[in-house]
Amino acid sequence: MEYGSTGGGAASSSGGGDAADAQRKKKCFHRHTAHQIQSLEAVFKECPHPDEKTRLQLSRDLGLAPRQIKFWFQNRRTQLKSQHERADNSALRSENDRIRCENIAMREAIKNVICPSCGGPPVEHTYFDEQKLRMENLQLKEELDKISSIAAKYMGRPIAQLPPVQPVHLSSLNLMSMSNFGLPGPSLDLDLLPGSSTSTVPSLTFPTLNISDMDKSLMADIAGNAMEELIRLLQTNEPLWTKSTTDGRHVLNVDTYDQIFPKANSSLKNPNVRVEASRESGVVIMNGLALVDMFIDVNKWAEFFPTIVSKAGTLEVISCGIMDSRSSTLQLMYEEQQVLSPLVPTRHLYFLRFCQQIEPGSWAIVDVSYDITQENLYPPSSCKVHKLPSGCLIQDMPNGYSKVTWLEHVEVEEKGSIHRLYRDLIHSGMAFGAERWLGSLQRMCERDACLMVSGNSSRELGGVIPSPEGKKSMMKVSQRMVSSFCASINPSxxxxxxxxxxxxxxxxxxxxxxxxxxxxxxxxxxxxxxxxxxxxxxxxxxxxxxxxxxxxxxxxxxxxxxxxxxxxxxxxxxxxxxxxxxxxxxxxxxxxxxxxxxxxxxxxxxxxxxxxxxxxxxxxxxxxxxxxxxxxxxxxxxxxxxxxxxxxxxxxxxxxxxxxxxxxxxxxxxxxxxxxxxxxxxxxxxxxxxxxxxxxxxxxxxxxxxxxxxxxxxxxxxxxxxxxxxxxxxxxxx
Incomplete structure (x- = not known):
């Protein structure tokens, strides 16, 4: 493997160029030794995207400059990608030729088919359609049995004993069901709102994405570069970050950011794009690995942030990472973010989430937007949001605590006007900023920690004092109540x-x-x-x-x-x-x-x-x-x-x-x-x-x-x- 240009030879002396110019124009030529290549290949098999610490270690061990190490891995990844592309193209061509030949043979066979009874053209048989219907009926019957068992458990008697439902035209509001104390209230005649539907709301599902190995390699490169940027943004203070004199919050210096990351900020030339950048740090009552598990599990993620995350899903797991540390885990995810008011539209994001263990007891998790080419995966929002490298740094502390430094950095292009009540909150960056995420995380971790604290309720209810199991059950039903309430404010x-x-x-x-x-x-x-x-x-x-x-x-x-x-x-x-x-x-x-x-x-x-x-x-x-x-x-x-x-x-x-x-x-x-x-x-x-x-x-x-x-x-x-x-x-x- 070669580093630098392989072109040699001295510069032409025609035109009267001096020796110094010829020396400057002379191109570098360097060939790695067999030992160096063997060591680099061994590391590449384990980790094609080494972090800066690994590259520095290789530089010291092999006597190469860190820049040489970086370029070698880039060239090796490009070479491997080209080999895979050539192999895939060859396999596709062979498969295409086989299918073409099979198609021609089937056409010729169909031309010679006749009906054995009348000698005419064949008639399509309905056997396969009947079999398909039988299978669908069997699936529907299984679903019906499952729903019946759930209904029987909920109603307290077998479903067969339930009276048949009679169609009723009158629709009235039962204020008893929403009254604080079950007090009788005035009845309402309420019909469905225009455009509303009484059909069952489907759950959040996505079509299967056809992600090639080339796309996965591109995702890994994007995530690796985003991780490097995130760590620099989290660990650098002035002049990249300055403290506000009014409220003490960290403010990103956009000019300095443009100089350090010129390519990442090219879209800011659009005058309609607004930048929201915020950084906060605090202590969380949860150990680092448990926090990492929460970030990776999309269900736990949505459960921890019901006031911010209205919908979330994992579209594809690109890399499962290392089981013990969750390092190198890479996922393609979807998220819908909300402010709890009907006046603020939700934000829709498709992004890559990459987890990397920096050192023992320290993890970095980065989110960065990734464009999905397939259309109609989910309804678009009234504002276009592009997430620049964002995320958090998690560091273990004694007694099971963790220090979390959170960064949110997005570009927002509004497609409509913001309601006057929320302009200050949204334009200040606090509506979706790091302070809100970290505050919610700290509160939810405290909530979980309270389950471990022994102690009963300070007041009895009808002589019933909740046991530890009862306390856990009460907190569970209350959390379901809060999640349902948040979902009702921003219906999707x-x-x-x-x-x-x-x-x-x-x-x-x-x-x-x-x-x-x-x-x-x-x-x-x-x-x-x-x-x-x-x-x-x-x-x-x-x-x-x-x-x-x-x-x-x-x-x-x-x-x-x-x-x-x-x-x-x-x-x-x-x-x-x-x-x-x-x-x-x-x-x-x-x-x-x-x-x-x-x-x-x-x-x-x-x-x-x-x-x-x-x-x-x-x-x-x-x-x-x-x-x-x-x-x-x-x-x-x-x-x-x-x-x-x-x-x-x-x-x-x-x-x-x-x-x-x-x-x-x-x-x-x-x-x-x-x-x-x-x-x-x-x-x-x-x-x-x-x-x-x-x-x-x-x-x-x-x-x-x-x-x-x-x-x-x-x-x-x-x-x-x-x-x-x-x-x-x-x-x-x-």
């Missing part, structure tokens, strides 16, 4: 939001979809949501909404009845991270309770609740299977509005309710406000063939959300404040 798979009301204060959007999965009420569910701005810090809004003592001030269905927390499970170090079972007094149904989970991290917070009967709570408390407990969650999401809050986030999170009154009297002070999304889910008691909402239904849904918003504003003393969008409207962002 063809379910679109419909704007049913717009006022100066807020707009209400709704959608319908059919629920058939276990653990959900069977029928059509309407999801209605609205987002408002409040001149109150997010921590104060969160404290107000999660406190059972102030619930009667905003819950229009409670009829101002007092509420008591009868069971409490902490699932994090922050007092706001908890699971509660609430009971309302002076209600007509004493067996109806509320399961509520409140969670908060550095990027935002949630308050999610669902009505649950006493029997279901006792089942969960005893540690039994909670898969079939029906949940129909509603609740609130609280985010910062993206404006400078005049203080550190830690100080904001450590404030308590005592400061709320002074803040309200001053109208919000210097700080930024909160973006609060109010979301309800309501079960339709029966199906309807109609495809539109009646005016009465629209008014009832609008009144439900409108009254809730007005009572929240009144309780927080900010009824007269409106979102000032002048700065957002008069500023052009690039």
């Amino acid at each position: 798979n063809g379910h679109q939001w419909n704007n049913i009301s717009t006022t100066n204060e807020f707009e209400v959007r709704a959608t319908l979809q059919k629920c058939t999965d276990p653990g959900q009420p069977n029928g059509v569910v309407i999801s209605a949501a609205s987002t408002i701005w409040l001149p109150v810090p997010p921590q104060h809004v969160f404290n107000f909404l999660r406190d059972e003592r102030t619930r009667s001030q905003w819950d229009v269905l409670s009829n101002q009845n007092p509420v008591q927390e009868v069971a409490h499970i902490a699932n994090g170090s922050h007092p706001g991270n908890s699971i509660s079972v609430l009971r309302a007094y002076n209600t007509s149904q004493n067996n109806m309770l509320i399961l509520q989970e409140s969670c908060i991290d550095s990027s935002g917070s949630l308050v999610v609740y669902s009505p649950v009967d006493l029997q279901s709570i006792n089942i969960a408390m005893s540690g039994e299977d909670t898969t079939y407990i029906p949940l129909l969650p509603s609740g609130f999401t609280i985010l910062r509005d993206g404006r400078h809050d005049g203080g550190s986030n830690e100080a904001s999170m450590n404030n308590n309710n005592d400061t709320m009154g002074e803040h309200n009297r001053t109208g919000g002070g210097r700080g930024g406000g909160s973006l609060v999304t109010v979301a309800f889910q309501i079960l339709v008691s029966s199906l309807s063939s109609s495809a539109k909402m009646s005016p009465e239904s629209v008014n009832t849904v609008n009144n439900l959300i409108g009254n809730t918003i007005h009572q929240i504003k009144a309780a927080l003393n900010c009824s007269n404040f409106e979102f000032n969008s002048a700065a957002a409207l008069n500023t052009e962002y690039r």
